[in-house]
Amino acid sequence: MADDASRQNDVQRLLQEIRETLARNRLVEGLVQRTHQPHQALVENIVHRQNLALLASRLDNLHAADIAHILEALPLDERLVVWDLVKSDRDGEVLLEVSDSVRESLIRVMDSDELVAAVGQLDTDELADLAPDLPDEVMQDVFSALPVEEREQLRFAMSYAEDSVGALMDFDLVSVRVDTTLEAVYRYLRRLKELPDHTDKLFVVDREGRFQGILPLKKLIVSDPSMVVSDLMPRDVVSFRPEDKARDAAHAFERYDLVSAPVIDEQNKLVGRVTIDAVVDFIRETSDTERLSQGGLREEEDIFAPVWSSVKNRGPWLAVNLVTAIIASRVIGLFEGTIEQLVALAALMPIVAGMGGNIGNQTITMIVRALATHGMNRADIRNLYFKEVKVAAINGVVWGGVLALVTVLMYGDWPLGGVMMLAVSLNFLVAALMGVTIPVLRNHFGRDPALGSSVLITAITDSGGFFIFLGLATLFLL
């Protein structure tokens, strides 16, 4: 027994030892290849084999999530050595825990038989999670080895979209009949010998398997065993349908502080349950995906991935940026004559564009958040336009004023300062209007309001800023 900090230290220490052992091993291999002292090398080799065996037994004592952590922290070749040390009956659970990109690297080195053996031990809902990463023939082998009931479950779990409750769901249900006594429930549970993880409630069904309600364990435990299940069922139960959005289910888990919740179909049949651990993983993955896409990465990147796959991962974003940058450049190109006459404009124009991009991104961030946490009706949206325009106007006067002063200090040119202030204010207004419009429109058409909004607003405030500033300069200063 140890607290979490010392447990993490143990994992880190083991990671360090693995690295050192493998580094020594590489030295020995080098020795065997390069020197004429095969005997000594052989002895050392045996020692290192023993070390590896020791590492293997220590890995075996770790939680699958900790093994996954170690695999993720190691460069590819060392990762594969450690992967070999993991007992094959734990391969499945470890594959579930590692990140997508690391999972790919592990699956690539396993042959079909190993894969079938590894994933054959998993629950059907876990199998459904891994399925997209597995070769087709492996999935076919696994599928045909399953009992009929589990085959149905697997087909069911795989039939739902990744962002639906069906994909979060598992089938580890403990259900009891509505008309039994608690005494009978206890007898039934003791016969089961073990309850699934995250069982905080039993699911209550009628004779036909139709969902009737829930029986929280904590109620079961404090109640008199002679009572009947139906007496204890709370009136208010949160349940889901398999086609519900996973995002909404996650919000419900947060709002109502759930640990598990039943999933029922149109016929009111109990088909599965969602548990908080699946929800937490979903929340974490969603926020990771958002952060990556905000940073301009297509997907999560294994830091030890080959250079070429990194180049590909970052390509799409760079391509988009290339196009928007060229458009902005062409806008400037329209005003080359103006810049030739007043070269200070070239130095000042990025300020107008950059500050506008800032305002636009601030507005979008706020609106996306508001759309995500509570819907907005027409009146709200109208109010938001008014408010954002006011905020932009005030910011335009304040920061435009500061920039006008800076311009006058740098160039001693009052009209230029005036154009600066006007351009900053106008670009702020454009940024605010588009900052509301883009996410609201995307949301209206059922798209994720966050995705790509930032690229779009920055493209608009760049090109717009250059156009407004250089256009005003052409009008008033030449």
Add this chain to the structure above:
Amino acid sequence: MADDASRQNDVQRLLQEIRETLARNRLVEGLVQRTHQPHQALVENIVHRQNLALLASRLDNLHAADIAHILEALPLDERLVVWDLVKSDRDGEVLLEVSDSVRESLIRVMDSDELVAAVGQLDTDELADLAPDLPDEVMQDVFSALPVEEREQLRFAMSYAEDSVGALMDFDLVSVRVDTTLEAVYRYLRRLKELPDHTDKLFVVDREGRFQGILPLKKLIVSDPSMVVSDLMPRDVVSFRPEDKARDAAHAFERYDLVSAPVIDEQNKLVGRVTIDAVVDFIRETSDTERLSQGGLREEEDIFAPVWSSVKNRGPWLAVNLVTAIIASRVIGLFEGTIEQLVALAALMPIVAGMGGNIGNQTITMIVRALATHGMNRADIRNLYFKEVKVAAINGVVWGGVLALVTVLMYGDWPLGGVMMLAVSLNFLVAALMGVTIPVLRNHFGRDPALGSSVLITAITDSGGFFIFLGLATLFLL
């Protein structure tokens, strides 16, 4: 009983009705003030009072989180009308559920007595969460009204930093002695009549209250009542110390799929527990804070907040951007002579800067993620530098090449195309090097590697890109 989707629909429908009722109410008030038909207005007024009473009773049936949702979705004046309709004995739990900015707006309209009554009903750990938002005299009144034990708990909970386990912790412990039979445990639990939420395990202590282990409810239920607690305790238990980082605790909850975990002090005394609902809230808040700061907002913003508070919220970021933009502008200013001679440079330079910013942000996003999920040693960091430089070099050749071609197509100037390619490649290298260095250094000095990294890298790639491009042009093209 209803599934989650129809429950959410109910909440949305109630929200809609509230809006309509309040809108009609305003009409009536207008009538009273403006017309000479006081009698008819009075009648309608009574009708609307009845409507409000109806709304109040429907609000009373909602979960506190749903009431919070409705309050957040309403503009300030309507929000306050609804807040008045909420029964005062639920004020405390609703205050806990609303967002920080909305909570402020609600607390502002409550007098001391109301506040003392509202928060007096909360648990000490909840009280500790609200404390920073409450006026001092309210906290003093509440504090002096608490029993001695709870006073100690409150002092304890408030003594820990916001990002520590101590701040996540609650005191709803059910502990049992290590040497009792399950039979006795059942008798004890039935006497309690109710178990705290998220009780998936009991905490086992010895005679002196020292923590000995845990007893999972699901083990208790399936085991023979004649067994003794100590026979059932799992060997492997995750526990925390109050001063542990909340972030690490959240990772442990995710890794080991926990629902609750004990918090113990240096003397091995059981002081509290952490539950998954607090962890989920923490995860959500952390990712929200990150997203807001990436978007350039200081803190969460109530969309109905007054214009002035929005201006203040967005000010710091704009100020930072103002400074970096002026620096970049001065860099361009250095080369005004060059631009005067070759005005195409003015149109091309934002491309170099923008694409560099992209590469830098991609690199930083990846490194921040890698640092967060698994630490990196020196060898890893060295490898990362090599890898990122290679990725940047390839991207430089690819995208620099494309841009060189675009330049030649636009201006028919081959040497200008060459300078473009060289500048893009060099700025990519700067971006990659700084993209690794900034988060690694911040992490090394114990700071959050993500915070502000994006502003810094963009400032560097802007100024750097302008300098490299215009500098090369001055060298080779004039």
